[in-house]
Amino acid sequence: MAAVVAVQSVTKRFPGIAAVDGVSLDIEDGQFVTLLGPSGCGKTTLLRLIAGFERPDEGRVLFGEADVTDVAPHERDVHTVFQQYALFPHLSVADNVAFGLRRGRVRRSRDEIARLVREALELVRLTGFEDRMPAQLSGGQQQRVAIARAVAPGPRILLLDEPLGALDRKLREAMQLELKQLQRRLGISFVFVTHDQDEALAMSDVVVVMKDGRIEQMGTPSEIYEHPRTRFIAEFVGVTNVIEGSVESIDGSTASVRTPAGLVPLSARANGGPALATGDRVTVAVRPEKIRFADLDGAGVIAGRVEDARYLGDVTHWRVRLVDGSAWTVFAQNDGTPEALAPGTEVGLVWDTGHGVRLEP
Ligand SMILES: Nc1ncnc2c1ncn2[C@@H]1O[C@H](COP(=O)(O)OP(=O)(O)OP(=O)(O)O)[C@@H](O)[C@H]1O
Ligand SMILES: [Mg+2]
Structure with a gap:
């Protein structure tokens, strides 16, 4: 029709x-x-x-x-x-x-x-x-x-x-x-x-x-x-975090991307684009609600330092400064165990592989 x-x-x-x-x-x-x-x-x-x-x-x-x-x-x-x-x-x-x-x-x-x-x-x-x-x-x-x-x-x-x-x-x-x-x-x-x-x-x-x-x-x-x-x-639709890096290795469907803040996982076929190859430069976006705080020594964890928190009742918006100088936003649901992270605390950030989005250059 x-x-x-x-x-x-x-x-x-x-x-x-x-x-x-x-x-x-x-x-x-x-x-x-x-x-x-x-x-x-x-x-x-x-x-x-x-x-x-x-x-x-x-x-x-x-x-x-x-x-x-x-x-x-x-x-x-x-x-x-x-x-x-x-x-x-x-x-x-x-x-x-x-x-x-x-x-x-x-x-x-x-x-x-x-x-x-x-x-x-x-x-x-x-x-x-x-x-x-x-x-x-x-x-x-x-x-x-x-x-x-x-x-x-x-x-x-x-x-x-x-x-x-x-x-x-x-x-x-x-x-x-x-x-x-x-x-x-x-x-x-x-x-x-x-x-x-x-x-x-x-x-x-x-x-x-x-x-x-x-x-x-x-x-x-x-x-x-x-x-x-x-x-x-x-960036226009919602809040997003972006980091650039290059593909260091590929294991099955997951690529490891070397960024200034650490190694992050990315689906090797992310966003329906062509498959990734070792050495490719990529830009990875992650939505704030997809990110969790994690131990710094875990796999796929990047490091940052807490800068401030906006407590909004149902959620807290954290601002975390990465080593490359970029400011990331993390939304944490206040589900009864609110995190209390003083400014300056070093934290690890992690997300599921599927939640990293490869942006077009
Ligand atoms: N009659 C007109 N004569 C000359 N320029 C125009 C005319 N109408 C629109 N434009 C220009 O065309 C562009 C698109 O305008 P348009 O009104 O479609 O934007 P918009 O997306 O609706 O913006 P807004 O969100 O501000 O309403 C703008 O640069 C505007 O200045
Ligand atoms: Mg208009």
């Missing part, structure tokens, strides 16, 4: 910059896809290309089998929710939701519009708010109206550009859950833009990490988190 949206080798240039640079992306039916990346990496531009507010300089955009590259936004089966909710302040909640239905490409009867408004408000749990004006709503409620307005016409694709950006953290987390549930109930595809990596991991079927107008990596949240391809991804 054809993808709901297929972005094919699309480039969009603005004076002095390729905001989107040769991007290809398939969005499947019913998928929650998140575009994640730092400010200016091209997320909004890519969304606007899908919506039809921008026309690509190169490449095509398909909706199913249909090439929509030259089709106007309101002729596309897609709706967009922006960070600024852009509700009409002089229209009631019901009229805001009905607005798009009255002017959509489909002609609808008054009864049908009333029904669609009722259903959309029910979906976002705003039944009873029909006659309120936007100014009489909280930020989260206003955002729900904007979402109701976007889903009321029953689009196959909903585009959301940082829709939760203006909300405080608690409300934001509640809305994340609501949006995810709404997407499941509707069974349509969502393309969601954020620069918040936790939000991306928590909500998505597929995370698309962008950098400088290109897709750096895409995959499920756990693929992106557990198997980042590059240092940029490893």
Whole structure:
């Protein structure tokens, strides 16, 4: 079956910059896809290309089998929710939701519009708010109206550009859950833009990490988190520790990597890349929660010195300085036997072989 949206080798240039640079992306039916990346990496531009507010300089955009590259936004089966909710302040909640239905490409009867408004408000749990004006709503409620307005016409694709950006953290987390549930109930595809990596991991079927107008990596949240391809991804999504070294020996499927801080194990086929050979230079990344404190003389243990600890109740974040000068972070669960390590204490760090990730150079 054809993808709901297929972005094919699309480039969009603005004076002095390729905001989107040769991007290809398939969005499947019913998928929650998140575009994640730092400010200016091209997320909004890519969304606007899908919506039809921008026309690509190169490449095509398909909706199913249909090439929509030259089709106007309101002729596309897609709706967009922006960070600024852009509700009409002089229209009631019901009229805001009905607005798009009255002017959509489909002609609808008054009864049908009333029904669609009722259903959309029910979906976002705003039944009873029909006659309120936007100014009489909280930020989260206003955002729900904007979402109701976007889903009321029953689009196959909903585009959301940082829709939760203006909300405080608690409300934001509640809305994340609501949006995810709404997407499941509707069974349509969502393309969601954020620069918040936790939000991306928590909500998505597929995370698309962008950098400088290109897709750096895409995959499920756990693929992106557990198997980042590059240092940029490893450091942008979550916290990571990185060390460089060279392969000293290979024993079966495990390589021993000589680093300034000691010998560390690495799967000889780590990260799906080509098999390692003795002498290869490698960059190894390890997530903080995968690391345990260990005796210094054990196998695969590297040495460091405790610098400080951030006690956060459920976990403690340790900062450990390695001999090569790099600062590593170790997350330790407070499971009843919290470690008490004074600054300056020499510690060993160890992790399972499979948890070392080989990054591309
Ligand atoms: N209309 C425009 N004219 C000129 N340059 C633009 C225009 N729109 C975007 N750009 C540039 O294109 C690049 C990508 O912008 P875009 O808005 O897509 O980034 P973004 O990833 O959404 O960033 P943010 O997280 O800050 O919203 C930026 O360098 C931006 O300055
Ligand atoms: Mg943007």
